Each structure stands twice: as C-alpha cells, then as structure tokens.
Amino acid sequence: MSSARQPNDSALFEYLLRLGDDRLILGHRLSEWCGHGPVLEEDIALANVALDLVGQAANFLRLAGTVEGKGRDEDTLAYFRDAIEYRNAKLVELPNGDYGRTIVRQFLFDAWSVLLLERLQRSSHVELAGIAAKAYKEARYHVRHSGEWLLRLGDGTEESHRRAQTALDELWPYTGELLMADEIDKQLAGTILPASAELASAWRDAVGDVIRRATLTQPADGHMHSGGRQGRHTEHLGHALDEMQILARSHPGAKW
Amino acid sequence: MVSQESTATGEPALLDVLRTVLDPEVPVLNVVELGIIRNVERAGDGTVVVDVTPTYSGCPAMRVIEEEIVAAFHTHGHDRVEIRTVYSPTWTTDWLTDEAKAKLRAYGIAPPGTVSREAQPLVPLTSSVRQVACPYCGSKNTERKSEFGSTACKAIYYCKACQQPFEEFKPI
Numbered sequence A: 001m002s003s004a005r006q007p008n009d010s011a012l013f014e015y016l017l018r019l020g021d022d023r024l025i026l027g028h029r030l031s032e033w034c035g036h037g038p039v040l041e042e043d044i045a046l047a048n049v050a051l052d053l054v055g056q057a058a059n060f061l062r063l064a065g066t067v068e069g070k071g072r073d074e075d076t077l078a079y080f081r082d083a084i085e086y087r088n089a090k091l092v093e094l095p096n097g098d099y100g101r102t103i104v105r106q107f108l109f110d111a112w113s114v115l116l117l118e119r120l121q122r123s124s125h126v127e128l129a130g131i132a133a134k135a136y137k138e139a140r141y142h143v144r145h146s147g148e149w150l151l152r153l154g155d156g157t158e159e160s161h162r163r164a165q166t167a168l169d170e171l172w173p174y175t176g177e178l179l180m181a182d183e184i185d186k187q188l189a190g191t192i193l194p195a196s197a198e199l200a201s202a203w204r205d206a207v208g209d210v211i212r213r214a215t216l217t218q219p220a221d222g223h224m225h226s227g228g229r230q231g232r233h234t235e236h237l238g239h240a241l242d243e244m245q246i247l248a249r250s251h252p253g254a255k256w
Numbered sequence B: 001m002v003s004q005e006s007t008a009t010g011e012p013a014l015l016d017v018l019r020t021v022l023d024p025e026v027p028v029l030n031v032v033e034l035g036i037i038r039n040v041e042r043a044g045d046g047t048v049v050v051d052v053t054p055t056y057s058g059c060p061a062m063r064v065i066e067e068e069i070v071a072a073f074h075t076h077g078h079d080r081v082e083i084r085t086v087y088s089p090t091w092t093t094d095w096l097t098d099e100a101k102a103k104l105r106a107y108g109i110a111p112p113g114t115v116s117r118e119a120q121p122l123v124p125l126t127s128s129v130r131q132v133a134c135p136y137c138g139s140k141n142t143e144r145k146s147e148f149g150s151t152a153c154k155a156i157y158y159c160k161a162c163q164q165p166f167e168e169f170k171p172i
Helices: A009-031 A041-067 A074-078 A099-119 A126-154 A160-172 A185-190 A196-214 A236-249 B011-018 B061-075 B097-107
Strands: B037-042 B049-050 B081-085 B140-144 B154-159 B166-167
Touching: A009 A074, A009 A099, A009 A185, A009 A236, A041 A074, A041 A099, A041 B140, A099 A126, A099 A160, A099 A185, A099 A196, A126 A160, A126 A196, A185 B011, B011 B037, B011 B061, B011 B154, B049 B061, B061 B081, B140 B166
Parallel strands: B049 B081
Antiparallel strands: B037 B049, B140 B154, B154 B166
C-alpha cells in the first residue's frame, strides 16, 4: 500500500483516472452490443472484452482512490463524477456505429493499450505495475481479436472494406489524444510511466502494419481532437454516463 | 512450468478450510487448486489473513469467492477474516496442479495447456490456435469456434470426432 502522500500523487491520481476512465467508458460502449452482436460468438466476445475492461477500470480507479486519499472508492469515482470530471480520451466515448466502426475503434485502442500496459508492468509503482501486468495478459487477446477482425473486414467484401475504411478515416483524428504527452505524463515519465515518444512510435508501427495487411489506407495525420484528458468531452459522454450512472444515483448505496 | 511461488503458503489447517471453498463457475476446483490463494496466516490478534490474487480483472466470481472464504472460516470458528487482493506475481493457469487439470477434464472442460513463452506478434497472420484434445473422447480433431466463452476463462471448441461442443480452460 502507498504510505505517505508523495509529491507526484496528484499527477498520479490524474493519470490513474485516465487509465480507469478509458477502460470504463469503452467497456460500457462495448456492453451496449450485448444482445445485438452480428453473430452469437461476436456478441459473447464483445461482452467478454467489456467485462475485462470494466474490471481493469475498477482496479485502476480503486488505486486512484487510494492515491487520492479522500475515501473515494472505485464505485464512487465511477458513478458520482460528471462528464467534466472524466479523463478518458474522446475516442472511447464515441457511439459504436456499425460493427465495423466498433472494431476499428477497438483495434486502435487495443493496440495502444497492449503496448502501454506492457511497459507499465515495469513501472516503479508496484501496485500500478501489478494491475498492469494482469491487464496486459487480457489486452493481448483483445488486440488479437480486434486485429483479426480488422484484417477480415478490410480484406473482405467490397462493403466491409468500404465500411472499415470510412470508420478508419473518421476515427483517425481521435487517435492523437492517445499518444499526446502533457504535463501529467511528463511529471511521471521515466519512472512511473514509460517514455511516451517510444510508445507512440511502437503504436504507429503496429497499427500501420495491420492497416496495410487489411488492404486499408492509413489516413494522413491532420487535425487531432483533444480535450478529453482535461474533461472537455463530446456531447456523447454525457448521454453514456446518464445510462451508466442512473441506477447508482437513484438508489445510492443499493445492494442486490 | 510450475514455480515454487505457485504453491499457496500458510498454515496447513487454514489451507484445509480454503480447500472447502469451490470456484462457483467451475465447481470441481477449490480455490487452492485454482492457484488464487497466495498465502494464509493468523495475525497477532487471531485474524485470519488471506492473500488472494484475481484470475481475470473483471471476473465476477471473485467477489463471490471472497464472501465464501469468509463464510467458510466463520463455519470453522474463525470470526475475524481479512481478505487482501494481491496482483504480483500475476495469476497463471500454469499454477493449476495436474490433479486440478484431471478434475477439469472429468468435468467436461479441456484443461489449459502450458502457457507459451514464445514472443507472438500482436496480430498473427495465421491464427495460431493450439491443438486441444476433446475432454469427452480424447480426439485432437477439434476446432476452436471462439476464443470467448461463457466465462472469461473459457474458449469454445467443437470436436469433429464425437461431434460435441466443449469448453477449454484457456491457458493464460
């Protein structure tokens, strides 16, 4: 357990919220597919990935609450913060769209997440490293799943290719926020966090390779959306939170 | 590759209590066999302290298991129980004993093979599906239908020899 508060604690708290919120919101989005998947196996797959992501989020948010030291647990952080207090990247809050769009978003995230978690296993923060090591094992099969589907969709029929390419073109401007390093990252880089430039370059290599094999065209890096890490979100996050939080807020402390 | 760390440590009598707690999702394995118990000991004030490591980050059975561990100790006269979650070292199916694997097979779940230590590309070009023997007829003429099954820990297979669908406890 972390003992006395360290100088970096507020940066670490912010960073843990980012790790937790990315996974919580994406997990919630994927859970929306439950009962609506294109085939039964995919319905189950997306629900499984959603469960892993929400579980990872709970672990990161629990640690965030401990680091913050104000008695907030993972449920309080998940259910009783408003959109402006959420620190997820905008990519994960966007609506699912069709299955192809969901897969493209998932792959862009999974490729980043697996590479980040791989590096976070070596974090100097022991608890963060332990949670990351567990999540890394899961991220390995997540990216295999979304990556294999991206290959099928891109290199599949004319329609699946067109839909995957459209999604890639529309989502690409949201990837910059994953790779961007701000003051929080800089404060923690080197010991608690991996160097962000190296991570960004590993992500570009991995993603570029799969896009090429999927016979898709990698969009040019133009304007990149940002602001999610600072709590400035799209309108979509508020709607997602309404649904996710209504039960806990209507019946605080309810057990079932 | 079973390391020394894989074995739960602690007082034998306390471990015996833990052996009465079954995995609710796979009720032929107890929590010690599952490899999630890291250590159990009695603190100075008599509190039983159990170190548990989760299987999957989001496994909903973990909370049930924790409640059942507390209940089992209460039944055996230990009123004060503390459960601590530990993440390192990370749980692996390599910690399942041979006996546990035999129990899984008898229950109709293909046991996990040894976790591969070879470096794999993030997205393999050709699917690198391992050969898994059917738990019913033993045939290796099986096909993986999905890497995702009814719980986080299982994949769905189909046996072409005896034409039975079955689940595999995934190596991780």
